[in-house]
Structure formats: structure tokens, C-alpha cells
Amino acid sequence: QVQLVESGGGLVDTGxxxxxxxxxxxxxxxxxxxxxxxxAPGREREFVSAIAxxxxxxxxxxxxxxxxxxxxxxxxxxxxxxxxxxxxxxxVYYCAADTxxxxxxxxxxxxPYDYWGQGTHVTVSx
Numbered sequence: 001q002v003q004l005v006e007s008g009g010g011l012v013d014t015g016x017x018x019x020x021x022x023x024x025x026x027x028x029x030x031x032x033x034x035x036x037x038x039x040a041p042g043r044e045r046e047f048v049s050a051i052a053x054x055x056x057x058x059x060x061x062x063x064x065x066x067x068x069x070x071x072x073x074x075x076x077x078x079x080x081x082x083x084x085x086x087x088x089x090x091x092v093y094y095c096a097a098d099t100x101x102x103x104x105x106x107x108x109x110x111x112p113y114d115y116w117g118q119g120t121h122v123t124v125s126x
Contacts, residue, residue: 002026002115004095009120012085020080020120022095029071033098033107034078036069038091038122048093049080050107058107085124092119 008020022034035050035058049069050058057069068081078095096113104112 002032002097002099004097004115004117006093006095006117006120009093009122011123011125013125014086016085016124017081017083018085018122020082020093020095020122022078022080022117024076024078024097027097027099028073029076029078029097030073032100033112034071035096035098035107035113036078036080036093037096037110038089038093039119040088040091043091045094045110046091047108047110051078052107056107060108082122085122087124087126090123092121094119 003025005023031053033052036048037045038048039045047060049067051069051071066084070079095117097115098112099114101114102112106112
């Protein structure tokens with residue numbers, strides 16, 4: 001079992017920055033593939049970024065350069081630094097963990113991730 005708790009969301013103005021945190025318990029994040037997904041109102045869940053067990057990092061092409069994922073093994077946490085936020089970044093952001101239990105490897109797709117956090121809301125005002 002893996003428990004994931006996100007935090008750091010909020011209401012910000014266009015151009016602001018936020019850092020989302022995802023603290024894990026039950027497993028060590030450095031041994032997992034950890035990811036951030038988001039779901040905007042009226043839209044499907046969307047891949048944001050992932051960091052694999054081997055430290056390989058993946059980003060959605062549209063977000064590369066503004067968002068940065070990182071991992072702190074000592075705190076067993078993963079972070080998402082979001083800069084130059086835009087109204088279209090408004091969404092619920094979810095942290096996810098792929099333990100390998102589902103036997104599928106695709107860090108950009110939600111299906112392999114077997115544990116999810118409750119989500120943290122990010123609202124960017126125009």
C-alpha cells in the first residue's frame with residue numbers, strides 16, 4: 001500500500017508560481033515511478049510530468065520549460081514547481097505512483113499508476 005498526500009495548491013494570478021508537494025508513505029519514492037497528472041474542468045485527465053525510479057524525467061511537451069519535477073528521497077516526497085502559470089493551468093493536480101504491480105510501463109499514461117492522491121486544486125486567475 002502506498003499513501004500519497006498532495007499539498008501546495010491555491011488561487012494565484014497569471015504569471016505566478018506554485019510548488020506542489022506529494023508526500024508518500026508505505027513505499028520509497030526512489031524505487032517507484034512518480035507522476036503528476038491534472039484534470040481541468042470539463043476535460044479529461046492529462047499527463048503533466050513523471051520521474052522514474054532511475055531518475056529519468058518526462059514532461060508533457062506543452063509544459064516543458066515552465067514545470068519542473070523533482071524528488072527528495074530523504075523526505076520521501078516528489079514536487080512540481082510550476083512557473084509562469086496561465087489560466088489554462090487551472091485544474092486539480094494529482095500525484096500518482098507506479099509500483100510496477102500492474103505490469104505496464106508507460107510513464108505518460110495513467111493506467112500503469114496504481115496509487116493516487118486525493119488531488120490539490122490550482123486556480124490561476126486572468
